[in-house]
Amino acid sequence: MGYEFKCRDVGMNCGFEVRADRMEDLMPVLEAHAKHSHGMEKIPPDMMEKAKAAIKQF
Secondary structure (H helix, E strand, O other): OOEEEEHHHHOOOOOOEEEEOOHHHHHHHHHHHHHHHHOOOOOOHHHHHHHHHHOEEO
16 A cells, blocks of 8 residues: 545645655655645645545555
């Protein structure tokens, strides 16, 4: 089992998708993507909650 996140699932017009075996491996990738692709130095708490809610297990 693993975890998947898609930017479009939180309302972003972005094709970014990431999969990881562990949640702990997924979050740093999300944070780096938000910084480099969306200009967010830090993901705002409300957006972080949306992101966490959008993560799906596969």
